[in-house]
Amino acid sequence: MNPRITLATTTRILRQLRADHRTIAMMLVVPCVLLGLLAWIFDGTPVFDRIGAALLGVFPFVVMFIVTSVATLRERTSGTLERLLTTPLGKGDFMLGYALAFGIMAVLQALIATGFAIWVCGLDIAGPKWLLVVVAVCDALLGTALGLLVSGFAATEFQAVQFMPAFVLPQFLLCGLLVPRDALPSILSTLSDFMPLSYAVDAMRTIAAVPEPVGEVTTDIAVIVGAIVLSLALGSLTLRRRTP
């Protein structure tokens, strides 16, 4: 790995994004629209205060997963990845280049979505707001890392999108958003312990409910960061220089 090449890759990806207004809208606007919609649906009930924070952890994850898996798959099908792998670019440069570029987008996304939820939708948060942003960024990075991993198994953009239900929906159903995790049947609750999204939702919930959540949330964040590192490492294993 080489910092010059990693940063050049990040710059190149951000330049590509700048030309792609639809993807930028998907990253920055769609989470706000969805949050706004939910706030409106549950207007006048306590539901939004219960799930609003959790959703702040779910949307960045889903959006970044889709955007990343399609972007890297395009890189495979266009032949640019094959060419890059004959250059001094290391697999780690490629993975980290993407993680950094989408990490920067994740910070923007988290700031906008969190701000929108609190000031426009009137979400009540007991803990510090900056911590919501931290968890949201980790979560978006988790989506990016899983997207990078999964795109290695997809042959077409269509397949990459099909991975969404396979990878994301189970996590969505079991993460505690619909039914609190400790109220799930024991097998399902154990399963959810192995799903990184669960920790993001736990963390968001804690921040929303507890005024001094830092200690409690640190463990959750550590688990998410571990899952990010693991996915990136596995992802660079699925990047093969030699293909059939």
Next chain:
Amino acid sequence: MNNDQGGRQSGGSTPGSGAAVVVEHLHVVRGERVVLPDLSVTVPTGQVVGLLGPSGGGKSTLMRAIVGVQQVESGEVTVLGEPAGSSALRHRVGYVTQSPSVYADLSVRHNLAYFAKVLGAPKDSVDRAIDAVDLRSHADSSVGTLSGGERSRVSLAAALVGDPELLVLDEPTVGLDPVLRRDLWNLFKRLAHEQGRTLFVSSHVMDEATRCDRLLLLRDGEILSDSTLPELLRRTGAPDAEQAFLALVDEAAANPREAR
């Protein structure tokens, strides 16, 4: 398999010395198909070597093996004295894939700037590469808005920025008009004859044989001929490369074992 070794640098007789690429008993299977059964060939340094043959013959597969992105069953590929694909080679070998592999959503200049950064090339290499492929007037256009021929020139330029010792070019002149084709072949010759670079260039258009210092004819994964064009014409008695190729195919069909 090197039945004709009259080149300027006797390719094949002493693998490794004076040879940019030495392929020995390469066996490649893709899917269920044996694409290259047992291929041995040498590419001499400092020349423009053409790899000609009908499509489906295995040209791209051989090139992929040389740049180290093809899974191979067995055999050895040595490039500039190192095993193909080894990390020491990654800034010494430039590869242009058959379909243009550049970013359609970036401008020509931004594409080349990225590849220059990755290859550690100096800044002015971008402008030089743009001039070499005659895309100055499109330098700031997004690659997605260019024609197919222009796009493949961007893809070529992305390999030129690194000024590699060996350039492996998969059908770089397909779909270009005759003037541009001539200019690019002249560029290849200059790189080889004036700067000592080695160019390994494939094409399925037999006419391009006249542009190469040396020719490899590849059909169904087998090298039918490895010589200069005049030698090939003399040996087959054919008037041009296309006729010579047909003569060799007929010869091989009539006499499947000893033809080579």
